[in-house]
Amino acid sequence: MYRIFTIAFRNLLRYKRRTMLTSLLITLGIVLVILFSGLAGSFKTMMIGQITDSNLSQMQIHKRGYVSSIDTMPLHLTLDAKRYKKIEGLLSNNSEIKAWAPRIKLNAMLSNFTETTNIRLNAINPEKEVLVCPDVATRMTFDEKREPGMLLNKGEVIIPDKLAKGMKLKIGDAIVLVANNKDGSVNGLNFKVAGIIESILGPQGKEGYMHIKDAQELLRMDKPEMIEVAIRLHDFDKLGKVYADISSKLAEFINKKGMPEFEIHTWDKLSPFSNIAKMIDFMTITMKIIMIAIVLISILNVMMMSVYERVREIGTMSAIGTAPSRIMGLFLAEGLLLGLISTIIGNVIGLAGIFVLNIYKISFAFGRQDNLLLAPTVNITELLWVSCIVLLISVFASLQPAYKASRMEPVDALGHV
Structure with missing residues (x-):
């Protein structure tokens, strides 16, 4: 085996220019895949973090049927104190859950x-909300005199920036909020504008904020009720596992109609950005397919040329008794070596490129945040998979030329001009 690879390596060196050009093409494909995967993955992670950590949360639990009618924000699908206790008990027993609100x-x-307009409001418990969405305050602008870390007090609201501009409202202004409760009666309360919040992607990104106790008073809830429970995990990568676990346990709670009492959704089911995330994944897969095509065509071409140029040499090998399997193995070894050398060089250059990108940093703006930095990373498992695929394709591309070489008749091969 060692001798076959030694001969194969020497044969590659016989055609240095062709070997170098082919290797360069494969190396370029691998480098582009590594850089694109690192940048795309970093951008996707950054955007998901911005959405889940500053507004949406990673998971949400509602009363069954709420999400399908979320556009109307129905108030008859609330979670009373008894149901909330059930959810709290379930969440507190899961060690993967960091916080809920x-x-x-x-x-x-x-x-x-002087003017009146409609507004969507997210009523929160400020202390618990910052644990679930730690970056929520980064989207908000407050008065300079406000204490650091103070998100919201009773009697205060935070309104969307576009609404503030349209209504010519500024921090400290007095407003009135009027709302219908679930039985149709109307109630109004006076509030002070405590801050302005920027809008982000999705309908939830256009909501104002108020204290949950103010909302219960405005809606005339005799007993504490809530619409949803937002959840944050210790490790976002375990989202699918935790979702399946909680979902199966929530299914045990049945309402009077024999149907599940609660429903749970992950962030991607609640945000339109999930479509962009899927597009990023699709583009990454497309890049890998292009890379595979480059490897396949490059090695197939060089191996076919190698067989064509060495017909008489192959005939001589057959004539002196070299087994067809050994001839076939020789050409397969050449293709494998070419793929292996290109893969090693490509991985080294790709990793170096990721390292350089992390040194110089790539910044971009998202809303009011102008200096968000991409931090490209390399998933070692993915890197190994890409390398293995390149090597397999290298062998596969060499298979047909190698088989053709091993089946040549010595007399015909020796007579080839």
Whole structure:
């Protein structure tokens, strides 16, 4: 075996220019895949983090049927204290869950005493909300005199930036919020604008914020109720596993109609950005397919040329008694070596490129955040898979030329001009 690879390596060196050009093409494909995967993966992770950590949360639990009618923000699908206790008990027993927070979502009318418009509000418990969405305050602008870390007090609201511009509202202004509760009655309360929040991708990114106790008073809830429970995990990579675990346990709670009482959704089922994330994954797969095609065509071409140029040599080998399997193995070894050398060089250059990108940093803007930095990383498992695929394709591309060489008749091969 060692001798076959030694001969194969020497044969590659016989055609240095062709070997170098082919190897360069394969190496370039591998480098591009590594760099693109690192950058695309970093961008995807950054965007998911911005959405889940500053607004949406990683998972949400609602009463069954709420998400399908979320556009109308129905108030009859609330979670009372008894149901919330059930959810809390389930979440507290799961070691993978870091924090959870109750929320109320509602539509209201906002008046600045001269104009009136509608507003969507997210009523939160400030202390618990910052544990579930630690970056929520980064989207908000407050008065300079406000204490650091103070998100929201009772009697205060944080309104979307576009609404503030349209209504000419600024921090400290007084407003009135009017809302219908679930039995149809109307109630209104006075509030102060505590901050302005920027809009981000998705309908949830256009919501204002208020204290959950103010919302319960505005909606005339005699007993504490909430619409959803937002959840954050210790490790985001375990989202699928935790979702399946919680989902199976929630299914044990049945309502009077014999149907599941709760529903749980991960962030990608609640945000339109999930389509962009899927597109990034699709583009990454496309890059890998292109790379595979480059490897296949390059090695197939060089091996076919090698067989064609060495017909008489192959005939001589057959004439002196070299077994067809050994001839076939020789050409397969050449293809494998070419793929192996290119893969090693490509991985080294690709990893060096990722290292350089992390040194110089690539910044971009997202909303008010102007200096978000991409941090490209390399998944070692993915890198190994890509390398293995390249080597397999290298052998596969060499198979047909190698088989053709091993089946040549010595007399015909020796007479070839």
